[in-house]
Amino acid sequence: MNTRLEESKNMNNARRNWLTACGLLGVYSWLNPLLALAKKPEAMEAIAKIVGNNSVNDGKVKLTIPPLIENGNLVALKVSVQSPMTATDYVAAIYVIAEGNPLPNIFTAYLTARSGTANISTRVRLADSQRVWAIAQMSDGSFWRDHADTMVTLSACTEMP
Amino acid sequence: MSKTSHTKITMPNMAKKGEILEIRAIAQHDMETGFRYGDDGKMIPRDIIRFFSCSYNGVEVFKMDLYPGMGANPLIVFTTVATETGTLEFKWSGDNGYEAIDQSSITVS
Amino acid sequence: MKSWLYLIVCSLPIFSVSALAVSDVPPKGRISSYELMSLENRAMQDDPNLNPAMFWVMDGQSLWNLKSGQNSVACASCHGESGKKMRGVATQFPKMVNNKLQTLEGQINQCRVGRQNAPALAYENKDLLALTAFVSSQSKGLPITVHETAQNRMDLKQGRQWFYERMGQLNLSCAQCHEDRAGLKLGGSVIPQAHPTAYPIYRLEWQTLGSLQRRLRNCMSGVRAKQFEYGSLEMAQLELFLMWRARGMLLESPGIRP
Numbered sequence: 031m032n033t034r035l036e037e038s039k040n041m042n043n044a045r046r047n048w049l050t051a052c053g054l055l056g057v058y059s060w061l062n063p064l065l066a067l068a069k070k071p072e073a074m075e076a077i078a079k080i081v082g083n084n085s086v087n088d089g090k091v092k093l094t095i096p097p098l099i100e101n102g103n104l105v106a107l108k109v110s111v112q113s114p115m116t117a118t119d120y121v122a123a124i125y126v127i128a129e130g131n132p133l134p135n136i137f138t139a140y141l142t143a144r145s146g147t148a149n150i151s152t153r154v155r156l157a158d159s160q161r162v163w164a165i166a167q168m169s170d171g172s173f174w175r176d177h178a179d180t181m182v183t184l185s186a187c188t189e190m191p
Numbered sequence: 192m193s194k195t196s197h198t199k200i201t202m203p204n205m206a207k208k209g210e211i212l213e214i215r216a217i218a219q220h221d222m223e224t225g226f227r228y229g230d231d232g233k234m235i236p237r238d239i240i241r242f243f244s245c246s247y248n249g250v251e252v253f254k255m256d257l258y259p260g261m262g263a264n265p266l267i268v269f270t271t272v273a274t275e276t277g278t279l280e281f282k283w284s285g286d287n288g289y290e291a292i293d294q295s296s297i298t299v300s
Numbered sequence: 301m302k303s304w305l306y307l308i309v310c311s312l313p314i315f316s317v318s319a320l321a322v323s324d325v326p327p328k329g330r331i332s333s334y335e336l337m338s339l340e341n342r343a344m345q346d347d348p349n350l351n352p353a354m355f356w357v358m359d360g361q362s363l364w365n366l367k368s369g370q371n372s373v374a375c376a377s378c379h380g381e382s383g384k385k386m387r388g389v390a391t392q393f394p395k396m397v398n399n400k401l402q403t404l405e406g407q408i409n410q411c412r413v414g415r416q417n418a419p420a421l422a423y424e425n426k427d428l429l430a431l432t433a434f435v436s437s438q439s440k441g442l443p444i445t446v447h448e449t450a451q452n453r454m455d456l457k458q459g460r461q462w463f464y465e466r467m468g469q470l471n472l473s474c475a476q477c478h479e480d481r482a483g484l485k486l487g488g489s490v491i492p493q494a495h496p497t498a499y500p501i502y503r504l505e506w507q508t509l510g511s512l513q514r515r516l517r518n519c520m521s522g523v524r525a526k527q528f529e530y531g532s533l534e535m536a537q538l539e540l541f542l543m544w545r546a547r548g549m550l551l552e553s554p555g556i557r558p
Binding site for chain 1: 211212224226247250251252253254255256257258259260261262263265266267268269270271272274
């Protein structure tokens with residue numbers, strides 16, 4: 031039978047252990063943010079689906095987005111792929127994948143030998159500061175890629191309807 | 192049940208054969224992502240343009256799949272080679288029966 | 301005794317003139333928030349083929365020519381089909397019309413109710429935004445011509461007071477950010493001088509077109525103040541002061557803002 035003092039000491043220890051465990055968990059998740067960013071694996075999965083067993087080369091593709099974005103709702107994005115764009119050597123498709131959006135795919139453009147260039151410009155949504163990928167599939171089946179990192183700032187005055 | 196909206200095509204109307212035409216196609220559409228909440232706390236359902244295509248005298252020369260990551264009032268800038276005089280037809284289609292068609296003529300010398 | 305009274309009365313105009321000077325940004329120093337935007341966003345505003353606001357202008361043009369209301373007349377019936385007669389109109393608002401301070405939206409509604417016998421449109425209603433965008437775009441590139449007059453003096457004074465009065469839980473006045481600290485940073489953004497040169501704007505934040513009053517309500521909620529109601533006299537007075545403060549600056553409507 032513990033005295034009251036001993037009992038309260040036990041309770042304190044139990045409380046301390048519990049708080050320590052919580053603290054450690056907090057520190058761990060701070061140190062391991064990948065657990066929180068579930069979207070990057072989805073992006074990698076989307077790219078794997080596009081590419082299959084093929085290897086992806088760096089080069090030929092240039093993805094341009096502003097490095098600092100005032101508002102992520104409408105961001106100018108440009109993809110240019112070097113290619114002669116002839117009947118036998120052209121860019122067949124361009125895939126754009128975002129690592130930090132709720133869904134990884136943003137658009138897929140299908141070009142033909144009649145496209146003239148493999149330059150696509152559009153305006154996309156970027157949910158947060160992140161890395162965006164552009165993957166080009168050539169008519170010969172090879173894959174090429176580029177990526178761009180960007181920071182999205184949020185407006186200082188929050189809006190209420 | 193189809194909704195339509197304004198669309199705008201910007202491209203040259205005259206070109207030399209073999210010249211590369213830059214085409215800007217923009218459609219009026221909110222592109223509701225399906226990730227936003229309304230004032231009632233309920234998620235607003237996804238309602239976007241899913242598909243865009245360009246045909247040159249009936250031959251498809253460009254197409255694009257659009258996903259919720261595209262911005263509102265989507266703008267698509269792409270190129271095609273001026274091969275012959277004729278008409279380019281642009282089609283958009285999407286959720287809830289959305290459809291839009293626009294055309295532009297080209298004279299190729 | 302009469303001499304000091306005389307002195308005070310004579311110096312009163314000086315006080316009111318200097319009050320005017322305190323609240324006025326010198327013409328050379330007036331900067332539109334266009335200058336603070338990225339090059340991509342500026343390009344979006346400048347090129348009508350890239351500017352999403354142009355869709356509202358197109359809608360506005362259709363509405364302009366549509367016979368509406370019980371009288372079945374279109375705006376075009378009185379003001380011409382092209383809308384070109386509206387050139388220079390948007391730069392004058394808000395202004396006194398029949399002894400009432402009227403904003404551009406208010407004037408459009410006045411025409412609807414009075415001439416077309418059609419119901420007034422609520423602020424931020426798609427059709428009202430379209431009409432406002434159409435009318436404002438006719439004055440693109442023209443200088444704002446809102447001046448102090450004998451008729452608007454009282455409202456202008458009240459508008460100035462709203463600008464300088466602290467409000468909300470954050471207890472901030474418009475002037476504390478947009479005059480004292482314009483050019484400095486709040487969060488990641490540069491604080492603009494807040495000249496309403498581009499309204500109605502396609503705000504990327506809203507992903508749609510919106511009026512100046514919507515933006516002002518955002519500012520007020522930003523400092524956790526009770527927002528002025530749409531179409532209220534306070535709103536019109538504040539709009540009047542802001543346009544007066546921006547007089548001489550060129551209208552950019554319809555604009556893009558982040």
